[in-house]
Amino acid sequence: MKAGARSHPPHVHPNEEVLIVREGNVEVFYQNAWHPAGPGSVIFLTGTDPHGLRNAGTTAATYHVLAWRSPGTKPPGGSMGD
Helix, strand or coil: CCCCCCEEEEECCEEEEEEEECCCCCCEEECEEEEEECCCCEECCCCCCCEEECCCCCCCCEEEEEEEEECCCCCCCCCCCC
């Protein structure tokens, strides 16, 4: 992610995510605030809480995302359809 860029505006979705920051300094929006995270940080995000990511540094940031949807997870604003 380029310096000053953001992945997307804070959003919600039915899956959960773990982010692993490899390089650079980012900020994670979670629980209505931005939180700093640097190389080696591991961040867990629930999909149903608004969240986002932005590069807060002056160099590019590299991070990995592991995402999954747990069985029985209710989509934001909807039913599970069963």
